[in-house]
Amino acid sequence: MAKVTGLEGVVAGETDIGLVDGEKGYLVYRGYWAKELAVSKSYEEVAYLLWNRRLPEAEELVLLKQEMAAARTIPEYLKQMIDLLPPSIPMMLVLQSAVAALGDKDNATWPPTLKQAIRLTSVLPTIIAYRYRKVNNLPEVEPLAELGHAANYLYMLTGSIPEEAHVQALSAYQILCMEHGMNASTFASRVVLSTESDICAAVCGAIGAMKGPLHGGAPSEVISMLEEIGTMDRAEPWIRKVLENRGKIMGFGHRIYKTKDPRAEALMIATEAMIGKDPSFDLAIHVEHTAIRLLEEYKPGRRLFTNVEFYAAAILKALQLDPDIFTPTFTAGRIVGWTSHILEQAESNRIFRPQSVYTGPMPETEAETV
Template identity: 40%
Template sequence: MSSVADMPPGMVDVQRGLKGVVVAETEIGDVRGAEGFYHYRQYSAVDLAKTRPLEDVWRLLIDGTLPGTPVERTTFSDEVRPLRALPPALASVLPAIARASDPMTGFRTALSFAAAERGCRPVYDLDSSARRADALFIAAVTPTILTALYRLGNGQQPVAPRDDLDYAANYLWMLTGTEPEPRHADAIKHYLISTIDHGFNASTFTARVIASTGADMGACVVGAIGALSGPLHGGAPSRALDLLDEIGTLDHARPIVTNKVLSGERIMGFGHAVYTAEDPRSEMLKEVAQHLGGPLVDLATQVEQTVVAVLADLKPGRHLHANVEFYAGVVMSRCGVPREMFTPTFASSRVIGWTANVIEQARDPKIIRPSARYAGPPAPQPIPLLW
């Protein structure tokens, strides 16, 4: 295996997973893990989730400012609302996609088709206005695609978006076909805003790497979808809820959690790659869940306390807290979102962050092209003779 000393001049050896490596500058937001704080541009993301509709935050990430007047809010909403509708050609192929895949897998195919039908061109060849237009289209049509795939996969017809509903309420409407309860729409709004962006996570970084090649907006987002689909990234909310199902009742919590910790099994919904303090998203969603109430929420709260206590006993010095996925699954379940739609719901908001990052990355003409340290057999070796 090569050593650092063997590396060519100018190369820097870094931690696995690029941990702690700064690869770009961004104005979109930041995660301050030691403080348990993250923000979108200059505003606390949690405060935005508590005080603003999603459309306001969407405008903040794409255009750089919050609406300052009711007219500005209405103008942006009026711009994105028509983009929600499924293009006819896409609508015609969705049944086949739904039959062949689950919603998250089908999303990659469907969004690629949508971008091709729209005629999305490489961001390298576009001006800022055209990049913005593609970004708004991709983000606006995403929830319609996801909910349509889910319903078609369950033998139901897609539900068209409604102009009188905001993003979160419209999402629940298209998913269930029933008028959402205001408290459920508000809870989902909190969740969606809290997950729009979160630093250079795996999917956002993927989108930016693709954007650095000059590829089109659809290609950038489809690559990010692939990264988000992994269980170590966007797939965790349903797995965290699986833990609650396995525990069932509080008296089973300590023995089950203890066994998992002692066997080295990961406790889904706990710990985070960035936060060493408590995850602010988890704290907010815990409040949202407790406002909704119910046996599942009570169990989740008690299990969280048990997990933290067991980890403190068995892993002293390791301060693991509940992350966003733990209470995200609880909130979505209480609001009627089926488990197979947890990650797609995550994706529906994260697309907004991805597209904002693509726009920002497209302004930098430098391609992202790191190096790898070769660790195979010494080269060159003679080619073996044919037998």
């Protein structure tokens, strides 16, 4: 029997939420191309789609936006708890603690509800912004109900109404973060929920998985590369030197996608309005074009294209977000996918109980009959 580690290639369940096909470069949300949704729909519209299996009517979208805006506020007890956590505690552990603390009698029910999913999705960006500003000795910025989900997140982080181009870029990025099949964090959420635990506990499990650098690692290595390159005229000699020394160009190629990463394609379109307005973003675009050309020269036929990490780095750097909140920002997008899977798991639940192969020693004597 062939040894299988990490459950690679093992089917753990069925879902109608999303499809990831790396060979063909497909990413589908509920029958729609994710890359098209990212450039044509708002965060709230795509969240509605994942939660409800269809896009919202105009009135339904208005109601969802109102419900999400009303659910953004952090309870006072939660602020006090966050304030007591030392600044050295990583943001992802703060999120895990805060979500656990939200698991009161209204949020610890079985089965989980859509209202609970909306509440957690809405409040997570507020928790991130509150903690970020607190540890940086900045005054709290209360959420604005009139702003959309992505715009309000940027507003709470910076204290200023964001530019529309920045809102569009962040919204597209977080839409493309929402769902990506049975990845480690999504699987973790479904395993926890399958025990008939509550939605907060399941999301805490997902956050714990996302915190690991093998899964939720932020695109900080791409940013380090861009900062080391520094200027457009240094891009080609820097990349050539790395390739000649058999080094890796960060942000190119993907473990799953063997063709163009559809998320990167969408972000390229969503960020067109930022070109020419931010030197760091313009540098990233120049590095992308140069790297693709040189990768084909040095590694012909390898199909190494820009991945979502590269564009995420370019966007988050242009938005001047602190690297410490890159993974939390990714998490604030992915929670829609997590909660969609949690709700789907509850619809026909069966506890996950995989088998293992014992490789330890056996007792020297035969078992006695008792």
